[in-house]
Amino acid sequence: MLKTLYTRLSLGLFVLLLAIGLLYTVISLYTLREYSASVNQALHRDLAKNLVNDQHLVRDGQLDRSALEALFALYMTINPSLEIYLLDLEGTIRSYSADPAQINRERVSLAPIHRLLEDPSHYPVLGDDPRSQERQKVFSVTPVPSADAPEGYLYVVLRGEEYDAADQVARSAQRLTMGMWALLVSLAVAMIAGLTLFRLLTRRLRALTRLVADFESSGMRQTPTATWRDKRPVVRDEIDYLGVAFDDMATRIASQIEQLTEKDAQRRQLVAQVSHDLRTPLASMQGYIESLKLRRDRLSPDEQDRFLDIALKEGRRLSRLVDELFELAALEAREKQPMPEPFPLAELVNDVVQKHSQAAQERALTLTLSGDPALPTTYADLAMTERVLDNLISNAIAYSPAGGNIKVIVGHTDGQPEVHVQDNGPGIAPKDLPHIFEPFYRGDVSGSTRHAGLGLAIARRIMTLQGGDIQVTNLAAGGASFCLRLPAHSPRKA
Known part of the structure; x- marks a missing residue:
């Protein structure tokens, strides 16, 4: 089954489409994740700043710790996907709304924080996740003012553990199912279209293959009846050229085989004729010499001379015939070339x-x-x-x-x-x-x-x-x- 060109092309198309589908899925998931992070960060860009202002975290130039504790408790109830952290100016975590057992960092990097504060329109900017040593997430941040200088930063992780858990459930269920169906439908449509196109493209190759098979089954003696040149007088592509070349080759091969068959028949006939023509003077010469030997005492001198003359004549005839055979063979083999x-x-x-x-x-x-x-x-x-x-x-x-x-x-x-x-x-x-x-x-x-x-x-x-x-x-x-x-x-x- 895999020996046909159409099957190999179909298998190659399937593997290619599958690889493209998987690559498209990976790229789409990555792009979707980046897009979702950008949208989330853009929507909550001023969240940390609004929390500081709306919840009156700063009173008389000092951070109100009790108000901060109330804020942590409130947002853990209203929006569990948010995680709120209070950082000092060195990035060290001073307070937070999460479970203390889940905090895996003592401090976060300040570079993403400064980058977002300098250019709030640059999305997405990923910062360190206090709950992981490797993971980074989108965030909202604002300086916490005090009487003399900023006391630190209010650092809000927008997609916390709760969000990740919910996203994982949604991704593993409906989104994954829809993605797989979209991938399968796309592959099926592309596969059907590709197979149809391949069948149309290989149609001339299949016709040419049938001509080659018919020519081979005929012993390469019969020229294909439906020639490519009659159907396509103009060579438009490689398949047309291959068809025309096969027509010419098949015609030459059939003609050469016919010539070889004819030459072989002529060779057999020539061998038979040469054998006869060599045998005739040889038998005549042998007969007269034997007669001369057996009847020498009963033949007159004139009869003996006549027998010898006939034998000599037949010998010369035989010699001339042999010379002509060698001459013709030399000419046919081009061993004897003219010198004009x-x-x-x-x-x-x-x-x-x-x-x-x-x-x-x-x-x-x-x-x-x-x-x-x-x-x-x-x-x-x-x-x-x-x-x-x-x-x-x-x-x-x-x-x-x-x-x-x-x-x-x-x-x-x-x-x-x-x-x-x-x-x-x-x-x-x-x-x-x-x-x-x-x-x-x-x-x-x-x-x-x-x-x-x-x-x-x-x-x-x-x-x-x-x-x-x-x-x-x-x-x-x-x-x-x-x-x-x-x-x-x-x-x-x-």
């Missing part, structure tokens, strides 16, 4: 065409080079670019029928150098065009299933690493056209 440099693309294309001219003539093919030789300077890896051109022209020679034409055209589009390699062979089936650059993709060529090998996959990877591009289309007149685009050289790349 500026060079004239037309000259490189011309050299590659001349290199393949003999192979084209042997198959009765016409290999021509045309286009604009004044191309922008190319900025790429010379050896890698030659590797791609070799592959494209070799494929064109391999798949073109005898007597066909292979055109190599150089040019540029928007200042970007490009090379087109076109043949008039069978072309590529439309369903195979999107997959032609995938490793070991098998497509239909002239009605038979042929092997595409790794050459085109290597060419695509090389062009990607160099910042270029390679594309393929079918010509309307028949045949395929491969377009090779390379980045142009600029002074900033020098």
Whole structure:
């Protein structure tokens, strides 16, 4: 239960409100006590002076002791909360109205008395309580005159023992009950308001939590249907930002998992294809060598040479396939990085065409080079670019029928150098065009299933690493056209 944010916020609010309520109660009680003392002292400011004058405590310049005794007895009966003391000029208690057994002081401090006499409007001023060594209370005081000089002070404690006892009873009963009810009602109202506010504030968090849970239960493969961005196109606070960030993260994770699943399927398929393609020349080579070993005495020299030639051809095919596998793996792992440099693309294309001219003539093919030789300077890896051109022209020679034409055209589009390699062979089936650059993709060529090998996959990877591009289309007149685009050289790349 305590694991939810709403519950923790509610518990925190309750503890906070309880602490505030207790602090408010303490402050209120202290303030009320100070206020009550100030009011009491203000109302009875001249009480001591009036007692001296009204009760005729001073007669013929002398303190009338009998009148003082009568005053003590009178006020103990009329107002038991008042305690009257007669002090000398040193603050020593000379007479009093209280029970002698309850007097715990012999003298009181004169500093509060002087302060109140100097500024009667300053409230509250607390003086010593003769009944306690620690307690202080509000009082009223006046000098008691005599013939020559003041004889002392009439010191009246306004909130004596009787008052404290009555106040304690009232405080422990009605006042305490009312205070507790006021505190409980205030806490309840504040708690309900706070819980309602927290529920409104955490509503979006709960919705986002449900989206996260749904995304997790789907194996992180399904992007949340109700995206935060659709509901709140503007990021207004941290919760909106968290929702938008989760949407982006969930989309990327789902896409990456889908890509990983697809890559894993491609890896399994690639392993199966590699195993088959390695097994085929290996089995052929092994078969011819075993036949040569078992039937050597029955084979003519020409047949033995033919068997050896076939085995050697299959061995070279196997070696070439292994080399291509290592090359593609190095390119995929970025272990083999291009080293770009500026060079004239037309000259490189011309050299590659001349290199393949003999192979084209042997198959009765016409290999021509045309286009604009004044191309922008190319900025790429010379050896890698030659590797791609070799592959494209070799494929064109391999798949073109005898007597066909292979055109190599150089040019540029928007200042970007490009090379087109076109043949008039069978072309590529439309369903195979999107997959032609995938490793070991098998497509239909002239009605038979042929092997595409790794050459085109290597060419695509090389062009990607160099910042270029390679594309393929079918010509309307028949045949395929491969377009090779390379980045142009600029002074900033020098």
